[in-house]
Amino acid sequence: MDLVDKVAIVTGGAMGIGFATCEALAAQGAAIVIADLKGAAAAAEKLRARGYKAAHADIDVSVEDDSHRMAEATLKAFGRIDILVNNAAIYSALSLKPFEQLTVTDWRKMLDVNVIGQFLCCKAVLPTFKKQGSGRIINISSGVAFKGNPGMLHYVASKGAIVSMTRTLATELGEHGVLVNSVAPGFTLSDGVHQNPELAKTVSGFSVRNRALKRDMVPADVVGAVTFFAGPHAAFITGQTLVVDGGAYYH
Numbered sequence: 001m002d003l004v005d006k007v008a009i010v011t012g013g014a015m016g017i018g019f020a021t022c023e024a025l026a027a028q029g030a031a032i033v034i035a036d037l038k039g040a041a042a043a044a045e046k047l048r049a050r051g052y053k054a055a056h057a058d059i060d061v062s063v064e065d066d067s068h069r070m071a072e073a074t075l076k077a078f079g080r081i082d083i084l085v086n087n088a089a090i091y092s093a094l095s096l097k098p099f100e101q102l103t104v105t106d107w108r109k110m111l112d113v114n115v116i117g118q119f120l121c122c123k124a125v126l127p128t129f130k131k132q133g134s135g136r137i138i139n140i141s142s143g144v145a146f147k148g149n150p151g152m153l154h155y156v157a158s159k160g161a162i163v164s165m166t167r168t169l170a171t172e173l174g175e176h177g178v179l180v181n182s183v184a185p186g187f188t189l190s191d192g193v194h195q196n197p198e199l200a201k202t203v204s205g206f207s208v209r210n211r212a213l214k215r216d217m218v219p220a221d222v223v224g225a226v227t228f229f230a231g232p233h234a235a236f237i238t239g240q241t242l243v244v245d246g247g248a249y250y251h
């Protein structure tokens, strides 16, 4: 119970890796705010039904006003913000395309959600973190940023940007007691992936073959790294990216 009295926001927390993260942080004692485009209220209700403290915000991370509403809703519900997990992204609904078929519209949408969305959510919680003199930001990147997987150039680039953003934010925010780290999962059978048979079929067998630990990865495999970065044992670690992929890429 390392996170008793802490308050965590998880973007994209209504399902998949995000919801598993909410469960893990709540199990460590944190109060949770689930911030998502859809399903946030029902997911928060699921946590409350299990005796955890949870609230929600219906937001689009790429909309600046929404990011402020997320921070305000958290302060209203629990009075502080200690942890931001930037997990929301366009991923599982992707159709794989050779790069020359990608359009500028595809790129702009991807960068709006996956990169600017994380930027806006960091910006929205920063005044509270500064006031408190502490805060943890955990940005979800992806192993694809290091491996350069084909068929999703704009997604891979967006996740590479998260690694760079994590380093720069860590450098800028250290003086305020804010620690910024990133977790880069390998291919994970999340709820969203289960809903996209093309992605599941194309990537699953390949991923298992190419990792040291020969099994599918599930959302529960990711959450230990996130709770570690959120908790007291990571108090002197910042700017780092931890690849969690069963031994496919050694970062």
Ligand SMILES: NC(=O)c1ccc[n+]([C@@H]2O[C@H](COP(=O)([O-])OP(=O)(O)OC[C@H]3O[C@@H](n4cnc5c(N)ncnc54)[C@H](O)[C@@H]3O)[C@@H](O)[C@H]2O)c1
Residues within 6 Å of the ligand: 011, 012, 013, 014, 015, 016, 017, 018, 035, 036, 037, 038, 059, 060, 061, 062, 086, 087, 088, 089, 090, 091, 092, 093, 113, 117, 140, 141, 142, 143, 184, 185, 186, 187, 188, 189, 190, 191, 192, 193
């Ligand atoms: N599943 C994988 O194989 C895998 C691998 C590496 C990294 N990741 C990353 O992990 C994170 C979660 O992945 P997942 O597979 O659980 O995803 P998912 O598709 O199962 O869930 C994503 C969640 O984000 C929400 N969301 C999407 N756009 C949003 C927006 N604009 N505003 C607010 N919420 C939004 C969705 O509603 C959903 O609840 C993502 O950042 C993804 O890029 C996933």
